[in-house]
Amino acid sequence: MTKQINVDVNAMICPHFDSVLYDHSLNKVLKGGRGSTKSSVISLQLVMDFLKDSNANVLVLRKVANTIELSVYEQIKWAIYMLHVDSFFEFKKSPYRIVDKRNGTAFYFSGVDDPQKLKSMIIAKGYVRYLWFEELAEFDSWQEVDTVRASFTRKNLPPGAHVVTYYSYNPPKNPYDWINEWVASRQTMPGWFVDHSTYKDVTLPNILSQDYLDEINTVKSNDFDYYRWMYLGDVVGLGTNIYNxxxxxxxxxxxxxxxxxxxxxxxxxxxxxxxxxxxxxxxxxxxxxxxxxxxxxxxxxxxxxxxxxxxxxxxxxxxxxxxxxxxxxxxxxxxxxxxxxxxxxxxxxxxxxxxxxxxxxxxxxxxxxxxxxxxxxxxxxxxxxxxxxxxxxxxxxxxxxxxxxxxxxxxxxxxxxxxxxxxxxxxxxxxxxxxxxx
Incomplete structure (x- = not known):
């Protein structure tokens, strides 16, 4: 008997992100300020999409491997528990994987310390259908990211299936940083969807605590430019003097x-x-x-x-x-x-x-x-x-x-x-x- 799980996803994902998730672009860039819930949204969507395809695997990537456990690994676990599907999964840490006990597909996690190593990655069951590059600004260049991405997007999938790639990050202050110039070129490129979100887009109750909002207002009153960068995701520039x-x-x-x-x-x-x-x-x-x-x-x-x-x-x-x-x-x-x-x-x-x-x-x-x-x-x-x-x-x-x-x-x-x-x-x-x- 198929287990039916009833979860109100609309109570977890703010309406701002509807345009992102319902868009059919194969590359989705979610950038913006801290506290916008963009990483939570991606993790929830990945788990829901993973469950729809018994042969789908997800590869989640950070620049440095030792940042995985307390970031993307826990983020995917959070989404699994929020959707009440934890009974389907086995959580492993050596190496980091979250495996679907029913069919052997999994969420795989990797650092990109050496992009060439990922080119030879073997998936035992099914195919990689979803990629997520978290904290994209930590990567050295688009070429470094694309080396990994291309290793999976070039593979043939069954009819009607495509590799969907998510990218998430907070924009660096420096307008000349590679990622700020890169994202501008993606705004109008076919097959790409670019979204910018901030904590102000979190319109659902019980997501951001009052303590957190008070903290934001403290920063806003102390250093407005820092607030613009940290919480609004604005590219404020470096200026000359470093500290106020x-x-x-x-x-x-x-x-x-x-x-x-x-x-x-x-x-x-x-x-x-x-x-x-x-x-x-x-x-x-x-x-x-x-x-x-x-x-x-x-x-x-x-x-x-x-x-x-x-x-x-x-x-x-x-x-x-x-x-x-x-x-x-x-x-x-x-x-x-x-x-x-x-x-x-x-x-x-x-x-x-x-x-x-x-x-x-x-x-x-x-x-x-x-x-x-x-x-x-x-x-x-x-x-x-x-x-x-x-x-x-x-x-x-x-x-x-x-x-x-x-x-x-x-x-x-x-x-x-x-x-x-x-x-x-x-x-x-x-x-x-x-x-x-x-």
Missing amino acids: AELFHPLKAIPEDDDLVELYTGQDSGQQVSATTELNIGLTRKGKVILLNTYYYDPVGKAVKKAPSDIAKDLHDTEQRWRDQWGRGFYKQSADSATSDFALDHEMYKQFNQRYHHVAKTEKTKMIDNVQNLLATGRVYYLDIPENQIFIEQHRDYRWDEKTVHSDNPKVVKENDHTCDAFQYFVLDNLRDLGLKY
């Missing part, structure tokens, strides 16, 4: 109605021709992120420069002074991944048996986005004391290189930016603690 200096709020002391719950450090260490800095940052019970102290040593212009052993002792003594001052130890100490090869790192271990947590850096634009995201929440403060002025000065002056800003690979001006780097490492290494990752 007014979002670093000065404090004379820790507020009496708040208290520190954890201490963190962020470090950027140089060699004998470059500065070394370490930031002592406190996270409070109310979620404030406060720069408490700054260590900064710049060898430029000094006839006698400190050796790595001297800087190691400086840092050790400074960190002990900070622990004494604030009455607690450090929850996490973050440093550039490159410093693991530096003499300073070896000296810290040799003299004091101390290791820092070395951050796996991402693209500079993404690390900057993390900091801008934090700033837009209005929670970044600094103690207005002499040692912290170098931090504020460098963040106020931090800017894009004008020679690169009109390109798809913008660069920052690499001068007097050491505290900026150290703060980026701290934020990147603690996204979940800072409420920027869930």
Whole structure:
């Protein structure tokens, strides 16, 4: 007996997306701001379409394989549970697959770290009928995406069946990024449908929480351009200055109605021709992120420069002074991944048996986005004391290189930016603690 399942899909998919889902184009691009539910819509539609064809398989792709579990894999699982068809599936993680127990077809998940490997992918039962490239802006170029896409779209399917490909992403700020120029060419291309959505298109109740809408309004009031980019999906451009200096709020002391719950450090260490800095940052019970102290040593212009052993002792003594001052130890100490090869790192271990947590850096634009995201929440403060002025000065002056800003690979001006780097490492290494990752 065929099991009948009654689900009101109209209560899950906002009317905005009707034009996308009922269109017969074989390539559907869903772009826009955060919170528009575009990824949820795609996952629901993929599960419904998968269930209509007992030979259909779905291939879901991210640029990097280690992002799969907590993004697209969980997103498809969510859609399966929302549609109450979880009894049909077996969920596997090595490798990531969600298999239809009735006939062996599946949702396959893959990173595109090496596009050539996917060209030889073998599907045991049926054929790949649906592709989904999630976070398309993370890919390096359209050629990288098309290499994978073409491997599956060129294969013959049964009469009446076609490969349908979904693409979803939030537009980068930079108008010269490859994807912003690429999508413009797809707007009028036959066989393509391009949709732009924002949280304002979420017109159904009980989808976006009031807390989330309040968060959006906080960002809107703090940094309107960041709000336009993050939540409206506007291509706002990079400008020249990277940070809005007014979002670093000065404090004379820790507020009496708040208290520190954890201490963190962020470090950027140089060699004998470059500065070394370490930031002592406190996270409070109310979620404030406060720069408490700054260590900064710049060898430029000094006839006698400190050796790595001297800087190691400086840092050790400074960190002990900070622990004494604030009455607690450090929850996490973050440093550039490159410093693991530096003499300073070896000296810290040799003299004091101390290791820092070395951050796996991402693209500079993404690390900057993390900091801008934090700033837009209005929670970044600094103690207005002499040692912290170098931090504020460098963040106020931090800017894009004008020679690169009109390109798809913008660069920052690499001068007097050491505290900026150290703060980026701290934020990147603690996204979940800072409420920027869930």
